[in-house]
Amino acid sequence: MVALPSIFSANFRCPICQSLLKVGEKVWQCTGENPQQRQHGFDVAKQGYVNLLPVQNKHSKNPGDSDESIMARRRFLQAGFYQSLP
DSSP states (O other): OOOOOHHHHTTOBOTTTOOBEEEOSSEEEEOOOSTTSOOOEEEBOTTSOBOOSOGGGTTOSSOSOOHHHHHHHHHHHHTTTTSOOO
8 A cells, every 4th residue: 555645644634523634554543633522533445545434424315416416517517627628
């Protein structure tokens, strides 16, 4: 696994408490800047990625894109942002 450069690791925040994330080889853990919060950990998958989606949001009653996000994507694509440059 390739180590993440420190310039990037300083930019990741915990999605639960917004504390900075300390990037480790096997676990990313928030620094717990807020004393009322416990430290949250996110395991590094064997494939090398880290899923920062909180566990309670992994089994949504409405999985997938919302109607609003689908319409926003259509507007974006119809505006021509993915058109080839001349």
